[in-house]
Amino acid sequence: MTIDLRSDTVTKPTPSMLNAMMSAKVGDDVFSEDPSINELETIAAGMFGKEAGLFCPTGTMTNQVAIKTHTQPMDEVIVEKSNHVYFYESGGIAYHSLSSVRLINGDRGRIKPSDIEENINPNNIHHPHTKLVVIENTSNRGGGSYYQLDEMKALSEMAHKHNLMIHLDGARIFNCLVEINASPNEVGVLFDSVSVCFSKGLGCPVGSVLLGSKDFIAEARRNRKAFGGGMRQAGFLAAAAIYALQNHVTRLKEDHSRAKAIAKTLNETSLLENPVSADTNILIFKLKKEFSAEKMVDKLKEKNILCFAIGGNAIRMVTHLDFNDEMLNQVCEVLKNISY
Ligand SMILES: Cc1ncc(COP(=O)(O)O)c(C=O)c1O
Numbered sequence: 001m002t003i004d005l006r007s008d009t010v011t012k013p014t015p016s017m018l019n020a021m022m023s024a025k026v027g028d029d030v031f032s033e034d035p036s037i038n039e040l041e042t043i044a045a046g047m048f049g050k051e052a053g054l055f056c057p058t059g060t061m062t063n064q065v066a067i068k069t070h071t072q073p074m075d076e077v078i079v080e081k082s083n084h085v086y087f088y089e090s091g092g093i094a095y096h097s098l099s100s101v102r103l104i105n106g107d108r109g110r111i112k113p114s115d116i117e118e119n120i121n122p123n124n125i126h127h128p129h130t131k132l133v134v135i136e137n138t139s140n141r142g143g144g145s146y147y148q149l150d151e152m153k154a155l156s157e158m159a160h161k162h163n164l165m166i167h168l169d170g171a172r173i174f175n176c177l178v179e180i181n182a183s184p185n186e187v188g189v190l191f192d193s194v195s196v197c198f199s200k201g202l203g204c205p206v207g208s209v210l211l212g213s214k215d216f217i218a219e220a221r222r223n224r225k226a227f228g229g230g231m232r233q234a235g236f237l238a239a240a241a242i243y244a245l246q247n248h249v250t251r252l253k254e255d256h257s258r259a260k261a262i263a264k265t266l267n268e269t270s271l272l273e274n275p276v277s278a279d280t281n282i283l284i285f286k287l288k289k290e291f292s293a294e295k296m297v298d299k300l301k302e303k304n305i306l307c308f309a310i311g312g313n314a315i316r317m318v319t320h321l322d323f324n325d326e327m328l329n330q331v332c333e334v335l336k337n338i339s340y
Pocket of ligand 1: 058059060061085136172
């Protein structure tokens with residue numbers, strides 16, 4: 001049995017999810033005639049207190065469509081330097097939106113309100129117009145770190161005080177919500193747009209949704225078409241997402257406690273430079289200099305455990321729907337006994 005901790009995107013649909021997909025009613029979504037997609041967009045928008053939603057194949061597309069819709073060429077986007085929209089989306093902001101990026105050196109992927117205020121450009125011909133703030137919650141390269149509700153509120157207030165838009169990359173927002181005990185609505189109202197992924201912790205094969213005002217989503221729908229993201233009978237995928245919203249949210253806590261158990265085991269070994277904590281389902285730990293992350297990944301692979309070396313002698317492990325207690329015990333046993 002291979003235990004795959006490389007990402008929470010590796011999950012396969014459960015039999016019940018597949019059943020929901022197989023019985024989905026579908027139509028042509030480019031004509032807005034797919035009942036399952038229309039239902040998903042309505043449900044997700046309602047949950048997050050938004051007027052409308054737009055189903056897309058990926059979180060990269062929902063983020064990039066959002067940025068394109070919020071900006072004009074020669075605008076600037078404020079974002080933390082390790083956040084997905086900048087670090088992992090292939091230069092998409094420059095390519096799609098012809099906008100520049102003001103990078104913030106944050107704390108495990110998170111920024112502070114003062115980072116926004118201090119990085120707004122003066123309004124003159126020398127500078128791009130600061131237009132948009134993007135935050136990521138939970139933060140992927142931040143090792144699953146998250147913002148508390150009052151921290152998100154403060155960021156939103158600061159952005160809006162300066163007439164900036166603020167977009168939430170909520171690829172894993174439900175991982176945050178189950179930790180802070182907040183409702184999607186309380187978070188959604190703080191942002192001008194929200195991207196939510198179904199293909200991460202929620203266990204779907206494909207799909208993300210972009211949420212915002214009616215006018216914003218109408219323009220985003222046009223941009224999605226230009227990006228090549230207009231799908232046809234994709235309601236089979238939306239049905240998986242509806243199923244996940246109904247069945248896979250509260251269980252995320254289990255992923256978090258398994259990540260914490262791995263962290264505890266690691267902290268009891270002599271492998272780490274500093275103790276690691278698991279805030280949600282992503283665990284990033286740095287090995288002492290005498291150990292090599294690549295070698296550790298290879299050693300774990302020999303024991304059928306997959307994870308990633310992510311640079312700087314760090315390793316990333318992500319827990320998810322297809323990782324159970326039996327696998328957890330096996331991982332902890334291997335980590336306790338790993339030899340160099
Ligand atoms: C924080 C974050 N945002 C966006 C994405 C993009 O999602 P996708 O792989 O569906 O494009 C990811 C993917 O892992 C992510 O971690």
